[in-house]
Amino acid sequence: MCGIIGYVGNKRAREVIISSLKSLEYRGYDSSGIAYVVDNKINIIKKEGKVSILENNLKEDIVSNLAIGHTRWATHGKPNEINAHPHMVGKTILVHNGIIENYVELKKTLEKKYVFKSETDTEVACALIDYLYNETKDKLKALVKAKQIIKGSYALAIIFSDELDTLYAIRKDSPLILAEKDNESFIASDIAAILKYTNEYYLLEHDEVAMVKKDGIIVYNDKLKVIQKVKNVYNGTSSDVMKNGYKHFMMKEMHDEVDVYKNIINTYVPNYDVFELEKNFGNFSKYTKITIIGCGSAYHAGLVSKNIFEEYANIPVNVEMASEYRYKKIFPEKNELVILISQSGETADTLEALRKAKGYNLDTLGIINVHSSSIARESKNVIYCLAGCEIAVATTKAYLAQVLILDLLAILCAFEKKVLTKEEANNYLSELKNLPRETKKILDKQNEYEIIAKKIYKRNNMFFIGRNIDYALCMEASLKMKEISYIHSEAYAAGELKHGTISLIEENTPVIGIVTREDIASKTISNIKETKARGAKILLVTTEKLFKNYQNDPFYDDVIIVKKYNVFLEPLLIITPLQLLSYYVALYRGEAIDEPRNLAKSVTVE
Ligand code: F6R
Numbered sequence: 386m387c388g389i390i391g392y393v394g395n396k397r398a399r400e401v402i403i404s405s406l407k408s409l410e411y412r413g414y415d416s417s418g419i420a421y422v423v424d425n426k427i428n429i430i431k432k433e434g435k436v437s438i439l440e441n442n443l444k445e446d447i448v449s450n451l452a453i454g455h456t457r458w459a460t461h462g463k464p465n466e467i468n469a470h471p472h473m474v475g476k477t478i479l480v481h482n483g484i485i486e487n488y489v490e491l492k493k494t495l496e497k498k499y500v501f502k503s504e505t506d507t508e509v510a511c512a513l514i515d516y517l518y519n520e521t522k523d524k525l526k527a528l529v530k531a532k533q534i535i536k537g538s539y540a541l542a543i544i545f546s547d548e549l550d551t552l553y554a555i556r557k558d559s560p561l562i563l564a565e566k567d568n569e570s571f572i573a574s575d576i577a578a579i580l581k582y583t584n585e586y587y588l589l590e591h592d593e594v595a596m597v598k599k600d601g602i603i604v605y606n607d608k609l610k611v612i613q614k615v616k617n618v619y620n621g622t623s624s625d626v627m628k629n630g631y632k633h634f635m636m637k638e639m640h641d642e643v644d645v646y647k648n649i650i651n652t653y654v655p656n657y658d659v660f661e662l663e664k665n666f667g668n669f670s671k672y673t674k675i676t677i678i679g680c681g682s683a684y685h686a687g688l689v690s691k692n693i694f695e696e697y698a699n700i701p702v703n704v705e706m707a708s709e710y711r712y713k714k715i716f717p718e719k720n721e722l723v724i725l726i727s728q729s730g731e732t733a734d735t736l737e738a739l740r741k742a743k744g745y746n747l748d749t750l751g752i753i754n755v756h757s758s759s760i761a762r763e764s765k766n767v768i769y770c771l772a773g774c775e776i777a778v779a780t781t782k783a784y785l786a787q788v789l790i791l792d793l794l795a796i797l798c799a800f801e802k803k804v805l806t807k808e809e810a811n812n813y814l815s816e817l818k819n820l821p822r823e824t825k826k827i828l829d830k831q832n833e834y835e836i837i838a839k840k841i842y843k844r845n846n847m848f849f850i851g852r853n854i855d856y857a858l859c860m861e862a863s864l865k866m867k868e869i870s871y872i873h874s875e876a877y878a879a880g881e882l883k884h885g886t887i888s889l890i891e892e893n894t895p896v897i898g899i900v901t902r903e904d905i906a907s908k909t910i911s912n913i914k915e916t917k918a919r920g921a922k923i924l925l926v927t928t929e930k931l932f933k934n935y936q937n938d939p940f941y942d943d944v945i946i947v948k949k950y951n952v953f954l955e956p957l958l959i960i961t962p963l964q965l966l967s968y969y970v971a972l973y974r975g976e977a978i979d980e981p982r983n984l985a986k987s988v989t990v991e
Pocket of ligand 1: 679864868
């Protein structure tokens, strides 16, 4: 979604805004803009396209100590200069992340007073605040009133042209943090934007209004009483949001996977003991049914774990897309656990799905990467993914962290349900020791995936096929491929292909077959051969052990072989090579790997 930054202090605000917007660009990159104060006057510059275009259009020598900036992922109106933020109406200038749901009604009323220039809901919010300020003659009261009137989600950073040394901020269901340090203060969508300056921040809550000055921040509740905020500390450094020598964040983040695994192991099960896992995660023995909810890759992580929970922990699992769960009839059960998976912890559909589950009094567990995000705070319990900042729009390390956490949970549940003995559970856990090393080995073999990518990058269609857990892995691998390379790619259950979709296989169509389950390997391989017979080029993705059975059967054109691992951990090793394959395909096609078209990292709208 959109990225917001506000700065007041002694540095050159323009420089702070541009560098912060670059860190926030993963949230949207259709257009960007800045409003800054020079000689007691507000200047607004907006440009279509990436932040670098805005930067190139700003004069080098602007000295300004107060500014707000925005990078946009368009929701209302085209990504052009008029619709870009900041918007200014009367004395009010603001940037917005979210969606104002009642903007059509509000616009009708406000049109009597204001002439609107853009197609955005944001300009309407700006006019409303200006109108309320004129009416109340009090900015804080105007903002509290605006919060009562606006429906939808919003994070707003606001300047009033009659008070050019102060920023104001309000939010609802879109994230916003505040920070102050050494005579300068910030408003930002997330910590990535300001990590260069500080790692301490406050979370602004729904019922609060912030007044942000150079020498400090005052936060009021909705009765306009000053409240004391508790500082949060981000446990990381500014290098977390830098490429550290890699060409793209996606490549850097795939390399981070090794440390993410180490971090998860050291934090939750350093001695590979199921009892320490229980101490850190809790006791799940009372649950007889699990519902897992997420969007995109988080949903796919749920699908992978469904196979594991059901097969090896004997617990039935429903996996739901959050956007569907929100609007469907559900059948809550007494001992049901609802698990919400989200990297950002701010995805609007997942957040609403959580609220729906809570409305039915179901126990909720968030598996979340971003600390203190909305879903983390609203879930009954939370397990953090510990993947660090993820900047590339296409998730890699955070998805794998989600799968690993779910795998650990499945081992724990299997133990608590007496499906596994303590010894068996600990045997599985002790194999975690090798996970970082095996992942590193895969990352070191990048050129193998690059060679395969070179053979397939010109194709227009491809298929990922597999059965059961391999099908769930196909869904993630296929999403990765299509979102960054723009090649049309489908994940298909291998046995289902012949019921229609096989008609799309042509001479040289790449078919990537994932085969890890020994008991059904021959079935999937028959399906792969059916596509081969119709001209497909086959990339087989399998384990060392299974490959031995098939190496003399020349049905594949290329092969990716990973180490045979235990059933809980094997999926992790399958995905890393396929993430790398997508990366190289996109690289050969010359696409914007970290910022694929039409996408944004944190989807805070419905
Ligand atoms: C794909 C991707 C998305 C996210 C989805 C959910 O690479 O990143 O599909 O997985 O938008 O986002 P979170 O996990 O933040 O809820």
